[in-house]
Amino acid sequence: MSKPSARNRLADAAFALFDERGYEQTTVDDIAERAGVGRTTFFRHYRSKEEVIFPDHDRLLELIRDRLATSSHSTALVAVSDAVRLVLLHYVDEGDLARRRYRLTSKVAALRDREIASVARYQRLFREFIADWMGDPTQSASLRAELMAAAVAAAHNHVLRRWLRGESSDPVAEVDEAMSEVLSLFTAPGSSPEPGGGTTVVVFRTGQDIDALLPSLRRVVEGGAGK
Numbered sequence: 001m002s003k004p005s006a007r008n009r010l011a012d013a014a015f016a017l018f019d020e021r022g023y024e025q026t027t028v029d030d031i032a033e034r035a036g037v038g039r040t041t042f043f044r045h046y047r048s049k050e051e052v053i054f055p056d057h058d059r060l061l062e063l064i065r066d067r068l069a070t071s072s073h074s075t076a077l078v079a080v081s082d083a084v085r086l087v088l089l090h091y092v093d094e095g096d097l098a099r100r101r102y103r104l105t106s107k108v109a110a111l112r113d114r115e116i117a118s119v120a121r122y123q124r125l126f127r128e129f130i131a132d133w134m135g136d137p138t139q140s141a142s143l144r145a146e147l148m149a150a151a152v153a154a155a156h157n158h159v160l161r162r163w164l165r166g167e168s169s170d171p172v173a174e175v176d177e178a179m180s181e182v183l184s185l186f187t188a189p190g191s192s193p194e195p196g197g198g199t200t201v202v203v204f205r206t207g208q209d210i211d212a213l214l215p216s217l218r219r220v221v222e223g224g225a226g227k
């Protein structure tokens with residue numbers, strides 16, 4: 001079995017010490033000593049003990065930008081769903097580390113504030129992308145883009161928290177269903193209901209079996225028909 005990297009050893013050491021001594025009482029030197037590396041090695045991987053806790057948000061945001069940049073006007077909402085799934089999968093791949101972070105940030109106010117600020121960066125990126133997709137500079141469109149981005153972030157965070165608390169065995173399927181609910185709330189820019197009624201369909205990719213997905217789609221269609 002290969003030896004864990006210094007970065008991973010530092011993360012394991014940090015979370016162990018946070019559990020034992022508390023976040024405020026743990027120093028960078030404590031973490032480096034527990035991981036069996038020097039202080040210089042610590043700062044080669046992290047700028048502070050706070051950074052040990054959080055994922056590489058800059059890298060995740062870049063992954064989202066890359067995915068959104070590959071979309072066309074007609075596939076923009078598919079790209080949004082894919083980008084949300086990318087973020088969720090990052091946390092799922094972290095496994096127990098993500099759950100340990102969740103427990104820690106739930107107890108330390110300063111870390112909760114940092115997490116909230118990070119969520120705002122994702123929401124801003126989605127808002128800017130959606131606003132550009134809408135292509136409408138009016139205040140009404142700006143508000144609509146803000147609402148859409150907030151709904152996207154809320155859907156992701158709802159599913160992520162369920163998984164972190166051990167309440168979801170298939171978070172990817174849940175986030176796909178959550179995004180279908182979010183996207184059903186919005187129509188493409190410039191579209192309007194047909195005079196005689198009709199149904200707007202938003203296409204997205206999902207890992208769910210079609211038989212499992214149909215009830216959710218039926219609820220969306222029936223809900224729209226009743227308006």
